[in-house]
Amino acid sequence: DQQVKQNSPSLSVQEGRISILNCDYTNSMFDYFLWYKKYPAEGPTFLISISSIKDKNEDGRFTVFLNKSAKHLSLHIVPSQPGDSAVYFCAAKGGGSNYKLTFGKGTLLTVNP
Amino acid sequence: EAGVAQSPRYKIIEKRQSVAFWCNPISGHATLYWYQQILGQGPKLLIQFQNNGVVDDSQLPKDRFSAERLKGVDSTLKIQPAKLEDSAVYLCASSRDGQGTDTQYFGPGTRLTVL
Numbered sequence: 001d002q003q004v005k006q007n008s009p010s011l012s013v014q015e016g017r018i019s020i021l022n023c024d025y026t027n028s029m030f031d032y033f034l035w036y037k038k039y040p041a042e043g044p045t046f047l048i049s050i051s052s053i054k055d056k057n058e059d060g061r062f063t064v065f066l067n068k069s070a071k072h073l074s075l076h077i078v079p080s081q082p083g084d085s086a087v088y089f090c091a092a093k094g095g096g097s098n099y100k101l102t103f104g105k106g107t108l109l110t111v112n113p
Numbered sequence: 114e115a116g117v118a119q120s121p122r123y124k125i126i127e128k129r130q131s132v133a134f135w136c137n138p139i140s141g142h143a144t145l146y147w148y149q150q151i152l153g154q155g156p157k158l159l160i161q162f163q164n165n166g167v168v169d170d171s172q173l174p175k176d177r178f179s180a181e182r183l184k185g186v187d188s189t190l191k192i193q194p195a196k197l198e199d200s201a202v203y204l205c206a207s208s209r210d211g212q213g214t215d216t217q218y219f220g221p222g223t224r225l226t227v228l
Contacts, residue, residue: 032214036219043117046216046217046218049214099212099213101156101158103155103156106155
């Protein structure tokens, strides 16, 4: 039962263009969402997060959008840089006393120079 | 601030052998997590400690996996005996208190190959 889904295993974009990574979830109890970035042979690194009370959070080149009614979030990277090439994981936390992170399978982003 | 440390980075063993992984969290972090990441999947939580107590071990295969965090600081994860399907990267993470919007910081992981 995949509660957090990243349906695109890979995405390729040109340097300077926008990268849009998508994530869908099924559990309506999730109330906090995170994006992690992972380079080969390294652990995931926290990138940006959003609470369910917001629909947008921005940090420099990275913006996360949340559409609660559609149970969908997306990560926008503008402009994309070759150093952004990595696997991006979407993760979600439940509400109440359940703070366990549930991860998607990840999307491999390749930014071509 | 030093990050989460893990060792070894790589381990190759035969099936039915035992193996242990070590994790030292970020100083002052009360919550420690062990994840299993199988190739092509996202990390899956195996166990979560709050100080030296277990908060969640619902997805830990307890017939072969064990973990401890005796002094509330570093932790070990053991597999005995290992199976082929245990081949994965084992990630350790820590966070300040495990509450609400608390961010988890990950170590580099241990890549286990079971032959």
